[in-house]
Every structure is written in structure tokens, then in C-alpha cells.
Amino acid sequence: MALSLDINNATHSVDVEPETPMLWVLRDTIGLTGTKYGCGIAACGACTIHLDGQPVRACQTPASAAVGKKITTIEGLSKDKKHPVQQAWMEIGVPQCGYCQSGQIMSAAALLSKRRDPSDLEIDAAMSGNICRCGTYQRIRQAVHLAAKKSNL
Amino acid sequence: MTKTNLSRRQFIQTAAAATGGLMLGFHIPVSKAAISMAKPIASMPEGVEINAWLSIDPSGLVTIRIPHTEMGQGGITSVAMLIAEELDVEWAKIQCVFADANRHVRNNKEYIVMSTHGSQLVRLQHPHLMQAGASARERLKEAAAQAWGVQRSALEAKQGVLRSGNRTGTYAEFATAASKIKLDKEPAIKTPDQWTLLGKPKQRMDIPHKVDGSAQYAIDTRIPGMVYAAVKASPAPWGTLKSYDFDAIKNRPGVIAAVELKAVPGKRGQPDMQNAVAVVADSWWRAKTALELMPIEWDAGVAAKTSNSSYYAEGRRALDTKGTITKDDPKAIEIIAASKKVISADYERPFETHARMEPINATVHVQKDRVDVWSPTQDQSSAVLLVAEQLNVDPKNVFAHTMYLGGGFGGNGAGGTAVTRQAAEISKQVGRPVKVLWSREEDIAQDKQRPMGLARLSASIGENGLPTAVFTRAAWFTQDKMNQVGPATADYPIFEMPYKFPQRHHDRHNLFTHIPSSTHRAPGANQMGFMQESFIDELAIAGGWNPLDWRIEMTKDLPDYQLVLKTLKEKAGFRTDLPKGQGMGVAVVECHGTIAAACATVTVSRRGELAIEKVVIVLDAGHVINPHAAAEQAEGSVVWEMSHAWLGGLELEKGQFTNTNFDTYNLMRINQAPQVETYFASSGGKKWGGLGEPAGPPTPPAVANAIWYATGKRVRSTPFVSHDLSWT
Numbered sequence: 096m097a098l099s100l101d102i103n104n105a106t107h108s109v110d111v112e113p114e115t116p117m118l119w120v121l122r123d124t125i126g127l128t129g130t131k132y133g134c135g136i137a138a139c140g141a142c143t144i145h146l147d148g149q150p151v152r153a154c155q156t157p158a159s160a161a162v163g164k165k166i167t168t169i170e171g172l173s174k175d176k177k178h179p180v181q182q183a184w185m186e187i188g189v190p191q192c193g194y195c196q197s198g199q200i201m202s203a204a205a206l207l208s209k210r211r212d213p214s215d216l217e218i219d220a221a222m223s224g225n226i227c228r229c230g231t232y233q234r235i236r237q238a239v240h241l242a243a244k245k246s247n248l
Numbered sequence: 249m250t251k252t253n254l255s256r257r258q259f260i261q262t263a264a265a266a267t268g269g270l271m272l273g274f275h276i277p278v279s280k281a282a283i284s285m286a287k288p289i290a291s292m293p294e295g296v297e298i299n300a301w302l303s304i305d306p307s308g309l310v311t312i313r314i315p316h317t318e319m320g321q322g323g324i325t326s327v328a329m330l331i332a333e334e335l336d337v338e339w340a341k342i343q344c345v346f347a348d349a350n351r352h353v354r355n356n357k358e359y360i361v362m363s364t365h366g367s368q369l370v371r372l373q374h375p376h377l378m379q380a381g382a383s384a385r386e387r388l389k390e391a392a393a394q395a396w397g398v399q400r401s402a403l404e405a406k407q408g409v410l411r412s413g414n415r416t417g418t419y420a421e422f423a424t425a426a427s428k429i430k431l432d433k434e435p436a437i438k439t440p441d442q443w444t445l446l447g448k449p450k451q452r453m454d455i456p457h458k459v460d461g462s463a464q465y466a467i468d469t470r471i472p473g474m475v476y477a478a479v480k481a482s483p484a485p486w487g488t489l490k491s492y493d494f495d496a497i498k499n500r501p502g503v504i505a506a507v508e509l510k511a512v513p514g515k516r517g518q519p520d521m522q523n524a525v526a527v528v529a530d531s532w533w534r535a536k537t538a539l540e541l542m543p544i545e546w547d548a549g550v551a552a553k554t555s556n557s558s559y560y561a562e563g564r565r566a567l568d569t570k571g572t573i574t575k576d577d578p579k580a581i582e583i584i585a586a587s588k589k590v591i592s593a594d595y596e597r598p599f600e601t602h603a604r605m606e607p608i609n610a611t612v613h614v615q616k617d618r619v620d621v622w623s624p625t626q627d628q629s630s631a632v633l634l635v636a637e638q639l640n641v642d643p644k645n646v647f648a649h650t651m652y653l654g655g656g657f658g659g660n661g662a663g664g665t666a667v668t669r670q671a672a673e674i675s676k677q678v679g680r681p682v683k684v685l686w687s688r689e690e691d692i693a694q695d696k697q698r699p700m701g702l703a704r705l706s707a708s709i710g711e712n713g714l715p716t717a718v719f720t721r722a723a724w725f726t727q728d729k730m731n732q733v734g735p736a737t738a739d740y741p742i743f744e745m746p747y748k749f750p751q752r753h754h755d756r757h758n759l760f761t762h763i764p765s766s767t768h769r770a771p772g773a774n775q776m777g778f779m780q781e782s783f784i785d786e787l788a789i790a791g792g793w794n795p796l797d798w799r800i801e802m803t804k805d806l807p808d809y810q811l812v813l814k815t816l817k818e819k820a821g822f823r824t825d826l827p828k829g830q831g832m833g834v835a836v837v838e839c840h841g842t843i844a845a846a847c848a849t850v851t852v853s854r855r856g857e858l859a860i861e862k863v864v865i866v867l868d869a870g871h872v873i874n875p876h877a878a879a880e881q882a883e884g885s886v887v888w889e890m891s892h893a894w895l896g897g898l899e900l901e902k903g904q905f906t907n908t909n910f911d912t913y914n915l916m917r918i919n920q921a922p923q924v925e926t927y928f929a930s931s932g933g934k935k936w937g938g939l940g941e942p943a944g945p946p947t948p949p950a951v952a953n954a955i956w957y958a959t960g961k962r963v964r965s966t967p968f969v970s971h972d973l974s975w976t
Binding site for chain 2: 111112115116119122123124126127128129130131132133134135136138139141168169170172173176181184185188189190191192193194195196197200218219220222223224225226227228229230231232233234235236
């Protein structure tokens with residue numbers, strides 16, 4: 096069955112089982128590999144994308160549930176890494192292996208769209224669903240604050 | 249220098265033999281190769297190859313070929329810095345690509361070492377990498393000297409420009425001539441006092457690719473015609489496959505085939521395959537769903553009787569019997585037996601898993617005349633040999649493509665684990681390129697784990713409160729003799745303890761398990777550091793000493809330890825008089841040639857909830873070439889080790905692991921992460937230690953020692969979360 100999906104402002108028609116998780120539609124059907132597989136059970140956040148601006152775990156989001164919604168992936172967050180979160184991530188040098196960072200950045204961007212200047216506690220609450228095995232957490236915290244400053248300029 | 253490093257004479261011959269500019273990625277779409285560059289460029293670089301490590305294009309752009317892998321440790325940037333220091337070229341004019349592993353294998357280890365492990369890229373490989381830059385610089389100078397009719401010694405090479413008197417020329421102008429120059433004698437590499445680039449913080453070159461999803465990991469490989477495989481191996485490692493029913497699933501959408509994979513009897517090393525069955529389909533989701541629905545029967549054999557509790561019981565029994573002696577002073581046991589004051593404690597730690605964020609995977613394309621491999625390996629040259637062996641083909645026809653690694657942590661060495669063999673075998677059988685991806689559950693269940701271990705430590709205390717003798721006995725669960733003496737299980741931190749004990753006895757038991765083991769970031773030190781340094785606090789406190797002063801006193805003949813411990817004392821403000829519920833703790837462990845000390849500050853609520861507020865790390869690696877990346881590694885190592893010590897621990901039941909995803913195998917999250925402050929107390933000289941791992945091992949004991957000060961409770965096993973830390 097063909098489903099019509101609005102991904103990063105482009106319409107894609109995909110022929111998949113409606114229960115197929117968005118993660119695999121993005122990665123294997125469409126070829127947007129920036130969204131990562133980490134656990135498959137919404138426990139690590141590596142696959143975080145935005146549905147109508149809300150952060151969701153793509154591994155637990157059936158394709159059918161994304162129909163009619165605006166899907167944003169890391170590839171569509173900005174043109175040329177211009178989003179304040181991406182800018183802050185580069186300035187602080189957050190990523191190490193980088194594998195979880197698409198998800199971290201998507202979670203941070205969603206947080207900043209709701210909270211202009213989040214506290215450490217708010218950052219912890221919004222970001223604790225995203226595991227970073229390299230342990231870049233203190234730089235993530237620092238970079239979210241910096242991104243908030245950049246967004247509010 | 250390592251055994252694999254070439255002498256200068258060999259170096260000249262090797263470099264001279266390397267002709268022809270075989271650039272990485274020529275046979276795969278450029279966008280699919282993991283390419284890293286200082287600044288974006290539109291196409292693959294063209295240029296003249298000066299030696300295997302670098303080429304220069306007409307615009308002066310220098311392309312450095314990185315023989316090592318990038319796991320986030322800053323390997324790309326470190327190699328580029330080492331070469332650029334000698335070449336003397338503008339940092340902005342450098343771009344990097346990964347070196348060709350096939351070329352390395354074909355040309356008799358042309359890059360000398362491609363493996364990336366043991367925190368050794370900088371500490372062991374810097375001489376030949378700097379030599380590559382120095383050699384290229386001198387050849388450029390010689391080419392200009394010949395053109396200008398002057399002596400090479402009259403020339404200066406600086407920031408990409410050659411100069412003699414009023415004459416100047418760029419490296420690019422002389423690149424072609426330089427590529428044909430043979431030097432009579434290789435130049436000496438710079439000493440640290442001559443460095444202009446090394447030692448100064450540099451932002452890592454891979455970072456821009458890691459903020460927009462463009463960095464390519466092995467899991468991202470997409471090849472035309474590619475199919476996908478999901479695999480399940482015996483849940484109890486090395487069990488046998490009794491039956492599987494492909495008919496039950498073969499009509500599901502997209503399903504192509506089932507492939508049985510067989511362990512080779514007697515082959516149980518890191519990259520060896522388990523008995524397993526794979527389902528191949530046109531998407532991984534379809535393959536995985538079908539595999540989960542396929543009836544499979546396994547026979548775990550005698551392993552079915554094992555569990556965490558059976559192993560702990562066996563280990564405790566072993567601690568009561570004599571082991572293999574690693575160090576034995578004649579009077580150690582006698583002194584302890586006769587002493588009035590003896591401290592003794594047993595420590596225990598479970599299996600831990602690598603759980604790199606990128607689950608284990610590999611893509612292999614077996615073709616008529618060549619094989620292509622994309623795998624997350626810490627050693628792509630081994631991947632070439634591994635696949636060649638598996639398929640019985642000439643390694644010259646195997647091409648391994650270096651990709652970014654979504655974590656390695658010691659688990660992706662030796663060619664990238666058994667998954668690479670699986671992918672080779674499946675691609676051969678189905679006649680198509682195949683991507684094998686392990687589910688997270690498979691990744692944890694089938695990982696080569698950090699071994700379970702126990703230790704008993706005892707010491708007698710003399711009049712001055714200092715020890716008169718020490719006794720330790722370690723017990724490790726390892727799979728086979730090969731691993732019994734390997735670094736994965738080494739108790740070297742204990743038998744090489746730096747403290748000046750008048751008499752010491754150390755022995756160990758190697759106990760059998762079917763669970764495969766492997767190196768795990770800071771091997772040996774990661775397990776033993778906790779046991780040793782927690783016990784040292786017990787010993788110091790029993791003798792009436794401040795634990796930090798005890799360590800300073802007991803290493804007073806070791807200047808590097810004095811430097812590290814005194815720096816820690818100055819920076820961390822360690823104190824033992826905080827109100828109940830708060831505590832500070834210290835520890836020091838040496839690993840990969842680097843001394844690492846930690847001071848942790850914790851709070852423990854009355855109900856026993858632990859918070860790690862801050863960890864101060866002091867490191868002596870001799871030298872630090874990129875303080876920025878080194879500090880990141882220290883921060884990461886702290887989180888890494890505390891994840892296991894505080895929250896981790898694999899649970900074994902009936903021979904198989906039961907907590908195989910992140911809902912049950914817990915890793916540290918941002919709300920639990922401490923603030924880490926890193927200081928380098930570099931002793932300099934000839935010492936070169938590693939920096940990717942050593943900050944980890946002293947952290948858990950520093951936290952455990954802080955918990956004691958906060959609560960009066962001594963934590964002697966991990967994970968800490970399994971202990972009741974409440975206090976009144």
C-alpha cells in the first residue's frame with residue numbers, strides 16, 4: 096500500500112506495510128540515513144525526528160501515523176548547518192563518535208522551540224531520553240545554553 | 249617505538265616504492281565514503297603524491313590519508329596535526345581522507361599500522377607519522393634547491409612556501425619534482441620544544457559532518473541491488489542450532505532466503521562466528537520481523553547451567569585456593585599471618601558489554617573478481633584479511649572501506665567482529681551485496697564481553713599506620729587459554745601497583761566460561777582499578793591516614809606519581825570533613841602508559857540516592873598533542889566507566905544474557921552525568937602515554953571512596969545501584 100509522506104518539505108510516496116516504523120522508511124526506503132537506529136524500543140533517542148514540530152522516536156512511530164504530518168529529520172533541520180543548535184554543537188565541539196548526535200540535536204531543537212532559555216534541570220528533563228555512549232553530556236548541556244543564546248539574539 | 253615501526257632506512261625504501269596516487273574511494277560513490285575535510289570541497293582531490301600519506305594539488309591543497317579509524321577520539325585530527333607539524337603547511341589548506349586498506353595489505357603494510365586501539369595512535373604511531381611529514385618537506389626543499397641551484401640547507405620551508413634569499417615558490421609548484429626525489433638520509437623529527445602546532449587545542453575535523461546527518465557510518469552503506477539480513481545466534485554463546493522452520497515465514501513480504509551460519513570447531517576468537525541463522529529480505533525491517541517469527545530451536549549444552557550466581561559462587565570458592573603466582577616476595581604471606589592488624593576485603597564485578605551506539609553491522613559485496621567490505625572496524629586492514637580468509641580469496645582483491653565508527657571502545661578490533669564473516673558468507677550464498685545488521689538485543693547478547701572478575705585483597709598494617717605486606721588474589725572468567733593472559737583479563741594494575749609495599753604476594757585464577765571476552769576500553773585497569781583503589785582507601789583509613797596523603801607517601805620515589813597526586817591535591821581540594829551525605833574520594837590508576845588520578849564529589853540522600861556532582865581528573869601522558877580532544881576523551885571516559893560501575897552489569901541466566909537492551913542494561917544519561925574538570929600534569933621527556941581511555945579506571949573507586957565518606961558504607965561490588973546507600 097502506498098503511503099504519502101511529507102518529509103523535509105518534500106512529498107514521498109512509499110510502498111511499505113503501514114506498521115513499518117518511520118526509522119526504516121527513512122533509512123532504507125528513502126535513504127535519509129542521518130536518523131540512526133540504536134535500540135528499536137524508544138529507549139535511546141538516536142532516531143529522534145520531529146512530527147509537526149514534536150520530538151518523537153522514529154523506531155516506534157508507524158509510517159501510517161506520520162501520514163498527513165510534517166516530518167522533519169536531521170537532514171531537514173536547516174540548510175548548511177545554520178540552525179542555532181548545529182552552530183552551537185560545532186562551536187563547543189560536542190560530538191565524539193557522533194552516532195547519537197542527530198537524535199541529540201533534534202531533541203535539543205525541539206526543546207528550544209518551546210523554552211527560549213532552559214535551565215539545567217529543563218535540559219536534563221528534555222534530553223535524558225537520548226543516550227550518548229561517548230559521554231558528551233556536559234558539552235551537550237553547555238551547547239544547549241549557547242544555542243539558546245544564539246536563538247535569542 | 250613499536251616492533252612494527254620501520255627503521256629510517258626501511259622508511260626511505262618503502263616511501264620510494266610507493267608510486268602512483270591511488271586515492272581512497274575511487275571505486276565507490278564519493279558521497280558514500282566517509283570523507284573528512286578541514287573545509288568543504290566539491291570533489292575528490294587530485295594531486296601529486298609525495299608519499300603514501302599525502303598529496304598536494306595545484307592549488308596547494310594538501311590531502312592527508314588517515315590510516316587510522318575515527319571513533320570520536322580525534323584520530324583524523326591527530327594524524328593531520330602530526331603530519332602538518334613537520335610538513336609546515338597552513339592548517340586551512342589541509343583536508344583528510346581515509347587511507348586505502350587494500351593498498352596497505354597489497355604493499356606489505358605500507359602504512360605500517362592501521363589498527364586503532366589501546367590509546368596508541370599518538371603514543372606509538374607519532375614517530376612514523378611525523379616522519380612522513382618531515383620526509384615530504386625535505387623532498388620539497390630538495391626539489392626547489394635543485395631548481396634554484398642552491399643547497400637544501402639554504403632553504404626554508406614554512407606554511408606551504410619555500411624560500412631562499414629573494415626566491416620563493418609554493419609547495420604545489422614543486423610537488424611533481426619532489427615526488428621523484430630520493431633522499432640520502434631521512435631528516436630527524438622535531439622534539440617537543442620545536443613544536444608550533446602540536447600541543448595547542450584544535451577543533452576536531454570530523455565535527456561538521458556530525459551535526460547534519462552527513463557522516464557516513466558502516467550502517468549507512470547503501471549499494472545498488474543490496475539486500476538486508478537479520479541474524480540470530482545461539483542465545484547461549486557457542487550453543488548449537490537444532491532446527492529452524494523457514495517454511496513458516498518464507499511467504500512473508502520481501503523475504504528472500506534463510507542462511508545457516510556455522511561456527512568452526514575450535515575457533516572461538518574475537519572475529520569467529522557463532523552458530524546462527526540469518527533471514528535475508530528486501531528491507532531490514534522485513535528481515536528482522538520474519539526472523540522473530542521463525543521457529544528456531546537451540547541447544548545451549550552444559551552452558552545452560554551457568555548464571556551470575558553460579559559464577560560468583562565458583563569465583564568465591566576459587567578465592568580460597570591458591571592461584572597462579574604473578575609476584576611472590578618470600579615473606580609476604582608470613583608477615584600478614586603474624587600481623588596483629590590485617591585488613592582484608594573481597595571485590596566482585598559482573599560482565600559488561602561494549603554497547604556502542606552503532607549496533608554491529610557489516611555490508612559485503614562478493615563479486616566475481618573482487619570483494620568490497622564496509623564494516624565498523626577499528627582495523628580495516630584486518631577486515632581485508634578476515635574476509636579473504638572466510639571466502640578463500642586473495643586479499644589483494646578485497647577492498648575494505650573505512651567508515652566513521654559509531655563507537656568502538658575496544659570491541660571492534662580484529663577486523664570488526666564476527667559480523668564481517670557473516671556478511672561475507674551470506675553475500676556469497678545469495679549472490680548479492682548484503683547488509684547484515686544485528687538488532688540491539690543481538691548486539692548485546694553476542695558481544696565479546698568484558699570478563700566477570702573477583703579479587704581478594706589483604707594487607708598488614710605496621711606501627712606507623714602504613715602497610716608491611718600486601719596479598720592479592722584475582723579470579724577471572726574467560727573463555728579459553730588465548731584470553732587468559734590477554735589484556736582483556738589482565739590483572740596488571742594489581743600486581744604492578746605503584747605503592748611501595750615492603751613485601752607483596754599476587755596470584756590469580758583463570759576460570760572457564762563459554763562467554764567470549766574481549767578488550768574493553770582501558771582493559772584490565774577498568775575492572776581492577778575499582779578493586780585496588782577502593783581497597784587502598786580501606787587500608788589507608790584503617791591505618792589512620794588521609795587516603796590522598798597515603799598515596800603520596802607510598803609513591804614518594806616515583807616523580808610522575810608525585811606530580812599527578814600533588815596536582816590533584818592542589819586542583820581538587822580533597823577533604824574528609826564534609827557533613828554526612830556528602831563526600832569526596834580519590835583514586836589513581838595507570839593505564840596505557842598514562843597515570844590518571846580522579847577526585848569525585850558526591851551527595852547521597854538519606855534514602856540512598858546517589859548524585860555524582862563533580863569529577864576532577866589529572867593526567868600524565870608525558871605529552872598532549874591536542875588538549876581539546878584529550879579533554880573530551882577524559883570527560884567521556886569518566887561517563888563510560890561510571891555507567892558500568894553505577895548502573896551496569898549484565899545478567900546471565902541459563903547461560904544467556906537477559907538484559908540485552910537499554911531498558912534493562914542501563915547506561916548513564918545526561919541527568920546523571922557529573923561535571924568533569926580535566927588537568928594535564930605532563931612530565932614530558934620520553935614518556936608518551938595514551939589519552940583515549942585512562943581517565944575511566946580511577947573514577948569508580950573515587951566515587952566509591954566518596955560514598956564511604958558520605959554514608960559510612962563501603963561498596964565492594966558493582967553496580968553501585970544494587971547497594972542500599974541509605975543512612976540516618
